[in-house]
Amino acid sequence: MNLVTLEDIQAAADLIKGTAVRTPLLPCPWTAPDRPLWLKPENLQPIGAFKIRGAYHAVARLTDERRARGVVAYSSGNHAQAVAYAAKLFDIPAWIVLPEDTPRVKIEATRAHGAEVVLVAVGQREVRAHEITEQRGATLIPPFDHPDVIAGQGTIGLEIIADLPDVDLVLAPVSGGGLISGIAAAVKALRPATQVWAVEPELAADTAASLAAGELVSWPVADRNRTIADGLRSQPSALTFAHQRALVDGIVTVSEDEIRRAVAEIAHRANLVAEPSGAVATAGYLYRADELPKGRTVAVVSGGNLEPATLAELLATR
Amino acid sequence: MNLVTLEDIQAAADLIKGTAVRTPLLPCPWTAPDRPLWLKPENLQPIGAFKIRGAYHAVARLTDERRARGVVAYSSGNHAQAVAYAAKLFDIPAWIVLPEDTPRVKIEATRAHGAEVVLVAVGQREVRAHEITEQRGATLIPPFDHPDVIAGQGTIGLEIIADLPDVDLVLAPVSGGGLISGIAAAVKALRPATQVWAVEPELAADTAASLAAGELVSWPVADRNRTIADGLRSQPSALTFAHQRALVDGIVTVSEDEIRRAVAEIAHRANLVAEPSGAVATAGYLYRADELPKGRTVAVVSGGNLEPATLAELLATR
Numbered sequence: 001m002n003l004v005t006l007e008d009i010q011a012a013a014d015l016i017k018g019t020a021v022r023t024p025l026l027p028c029p030w031t032a033p034d035r036p037l038w039l040k041p042e043n044l045q046p047i048g049a050f051k052i053r054g055a056y057h058a059v060a061r062l063t064d065e066r067r068a069r070g071v072v073a074y075s076s077g078n079h080a081q082a083v084a085y086a087a088k089l090f091d092i093p094a095w096i097v098l099p100e101d102t103p104r105v106k107i108e109a110t111r112a113h114g115a116e117v118v119l120v121a122v123g124q125r126e127v128r129a130h131e132i133t134e135q136r137g138a139t140l141i142p143p144f145d146h147p148d149v150i151a152g153q154g155t156i157g158l159e160i161i162a163d164l165p166d167v168d169l170v171l172a173p174v175s176g177g178g179l180i181s182g183i184a185a186a187v188k189a190l191r192p193a194t195q196v197w198a199v200e201p202e203l204a205a206d207t208a209a210s211l212a213a214g215e216l217v218s219w220p221v222a223d224r225n226r227t228i229a230d231g232l233r234s235q236p237s238a239l240t241f242a243h244q245r246a247l248v249d250g251i252v253t254v255s256e257d258e259i260r261r262a263v264a265e266i267a268h269r270a271n272l273v274a275e276p277s278g279a280v281a282t283a284g285y286l287y288r289a290d291e292l293p294k295g296r297t298v299a300v301v302s303g304g305n306l307e308p309a310t311l312a313e314l315l316a317t318r
Numbered sequence: 319m320n321l322v323t324l325e326d327i328q329a330a331a332d333l334i335k336g337t338a339v340r341t342p343l344l345p346c347p348w349t350a351p352d353r354p355l356w357l358k359p360e361n362l363q364p365i366g367a368f369k370i371r372g373a374y375h376a377v378a379r380l381t382d383e384r385r386a387r388g389v390v391a392y393s394s395g396n397h398a399q400a401v402a403y404a405a406k407l408f409d410i411p412a413w414i415v416l417p418e419d420t421p422r423v424k425i426e427a428t429r430a431h432g433a434e435v436v437l438v439a440v441g442q443r444e445v446r447a448h449e450i451t452e453q454r455g456a457t458l459i460p461p462f463d464h465p466d467v468i469a470g471q472g473t474i475g476l477e478i479i480a481d482l483p484d485v486d487l488v489l490a491p492v493s494g495g496g497l498i499s500g501i502a503a504a505v506k507a508l509r510p511a512t513q514v515w516a517v518e519p520e521l522a523a524d525t526a527a528s529l530a531a532g533e534l535v536s537w538p539v540a541d542r543n544r545t546i547a548d549g550l551r552s553q554p555s556a557l558t559f560a561h562q563r564a565l566v567d568g569i570v571t572v573s574e575d576e577i578r579r580a581v582a583e584i585a586h587r588a589n590l591v592a593e594p595s596g597a598v599a600t601a602g603y604l605y606r607a608d609e610l611p612k613g614r615t616v617a618v619v620s621g622g623n624l625e626p627a628t629l630a631e632l633l634a635t636r
Binding site for chain 2: 021022023024026027029030041043044046047048085105112113264267268270271272273274304305308309311312315316
C-alpha cells in the first residue's frame with residue numbers, strides 16, 4: 001500500500017497556507033527538565049480543530065468542475081465543520097451528515113458556515129452520505145481515509161520539525177488515524193530519530209488492540225462511544241493502519257478521569273480550551289510518563305470544540 | 319519627551335526572539351464581514367501574558383555586571399512573573415514585591431520561577447521595591463515606565479503589521495500604558511493609516527479621563543481597584559501618557575459585565591483562556607461597535623492568568 005510521502009505533505013503545506021493558522025509551539029515552563037513539553041495548539045484553527053488542514057487540502061485538490069458540484073462529509077463533528085468551512089471559502093455547496101447525538105455546539109457551528117446539516121441515527125452516517133453524493137453529483141470528503149486528508153494533517157509534523165528540530169517525542173491522539181499518520185509521515189521522513197507515539201482513550205482502545213495484534217481489530221461502536229472524547233470514537237482504515245504500523249513507534253492509553261483532568265490542566269496552565277479529544281495527547285504526557293520516552297516532547301492539542309456547560313463542569317471539578 | 323522609535327522596537331524584536339512566542343493572528347470567522355476580527359493571543363506566552371516581551375527585553379539590555387546583581391519588580395502580577403522568568407533564564411536573583419491581595423495563582427507562579435516574593439500592603443509596593451534595590455544593588459525593572467519595556471511590548475505591533483499589513487484597527491487594553499504605547503509606536507511608524515484604540519474598564523477609566531482632559535488625571539487607588547480586571551488598575555506615567563497623546567487615536571470603556579461576558583466568549587468561540595484584563599480589548603470590539611472604526615480589526619488578548627475557580631464561575635454564568 002502506498003503511504004503518503006514527504007513531498008505530498010510539502011505540497012499540501014503550500015495549498016493550505018493562509019487558510020490554516022501556522023500554529024506556534026508553546027513552551028510549558030512548568031514541566032520537568034528531563035522531558036520539557038511544548039503544546040501544538042490546533043484548537044486555535046478557524047474551526048477549532050486540526051481538521052481544517054486535511055479537509056481544505058482535499059477540497060483544494062479537486063478539479064474546478066468537480067468541486068463546483070459540492071462536497072459531502074460525515075464525521076463526529078470537527079471534520080464536518082472543516083468541510084463546511086472549506087466549502088464556504090470556495091463558495092460551493094456542502095452537505096454534512098451527523099449523528100443525532102452530536103454536541104449541539106458542533107451542529108450550530110457547522111450550520112453557521114452555510115452547510116446543510118443532515119442528522120441521522122448513530123451508524124447510518126456513511127450510507128446517507130453516499131446517497132447524497134449519488135443524488136447531487138457531489139464529492140465525498142472522508143474524515144481520514146484519503147491520502148489528501150492525511151497529507152493535510154501531516155503539515156503539523158512539518159511545522160513541529162521546523163520549529164523544534166531536535167524534538168525527541170511527538171504525541172498525538174488516534175482514532176481514525178489521519179492525524180497521527182500524517183504527522184508520522186512528515187516527522188519520520190525529516191528526522192527518523194524522533195519518536196512518534198499515539199495516545200488513545202482506554203474506552204476506545206481499538207488501535208492499541210490492533211497494533212498489538214498486528215491487524216485491524218474492530219470494537220463495537222457502542223463500546224467506543226463510551227468515552228467522553230467524542231472525536232476519538234472512530235477506527236483506523238486499512239490506509240491509516242498501514243501508516244501506523246510502518247511509522248508509529250508506540251501507543252499508550254489514558255483513562256476518562258485522566259482526560260478530564262488534562263482538560264483542566266491545559267486550561268489553567270497553558271490558557272487553552274481543549275475539548276476532551278484534544279486533551280488526550282497531553283493526558284498521555286502528564287499521566288503516562290513511565291511508559292513514554294523522555295526528552296523534548298510535543299503534544300498536539302487537536303481541538304477545542306465542546307459545550308460551554310461541559311467546559312465549566314470540567315474546570316470546576318479539577 | 320523622546321518617544322520610543324521603530325528602530326528601538328525592531329532591535330527589541332531581535333533580542334526577545336526565541337524567548338517570547340511569535341504568536342499568530344487568529345481569524346474569527348464568526349465575526350461580521352464589515353469588521354472581521356483577529357485575536358492576538360498573548361495569553362499563550364510562557365508566563366501567560368505579553369509582559370514577558372518588555373521584561374525580558376529590559377533585563378537583556380542591562381550590562382552583564384549590572385544584571386548579575388539581580389533584578390527587582392513590583393507589579394499587579396503578570397509583570398512580576400515576567401521578571402522572575404527572565405531572571406531564571408539569565409540565572410540571576412529576582413525579588414518581586416506584590417500587594418497582599420494578588421491572586422494566589424500569580425503569587426505561586428512567581429515563586430515557581432525561583433524568585434523571592436515580598437508581600438506588602440496595597441500602595442506600599444514602590445517604596446519597598448526601591449528599598450530592596452538600594453540594599454542589594456539590584457536593578458528595578460518597572461512594569462511600564464521605561465523605554466526598554468515599552469519597546470519590548472511594541473514587538474506585538476510589528477508582528478500584527480507583518481501578519482496583516484492592511485489592518486484597519488488595533489485594540490489593546492490600557493492601564494500603565496506600556497502595551498498600547500509600544501504597539502502604537504510600531505503600528506503608526508509602519509502604517510500611519512491604521513487606527514490604534516485603547517480599551518479601559520469603566521471602573522478604572524483614569525486614562526480616558528486623562529486623554530479627555532489633555533493632562534494626567536489621577537484616580538484614587540481604591541476606585542481603580544474596583545474592577546475585576548486586576549491587571550488594569552495602574553495609571554499611565556508621563557512617558558506612556560506622552561506616547562498615548564501622540565499616537566493613540568481613541569479610547570472606549572467597557573463595563574464589568576461586558577468584561578465577564580468577553581471572557582466567556584473568548585473561551586467558547588476562540589478556545590482561549592483570557593483573564594478579565596486580557597478580555598478587555600475584545601470586550602471593546604464586541605460591545606462598543608458603534609463607537610469604533612469599522613474594518614479589519616485586531617484585538618490583543620493580553621493575558622490569561624486567573625484563579626481556576628474564577629474561570630469556572632465566569633464560564634458557567636455566560
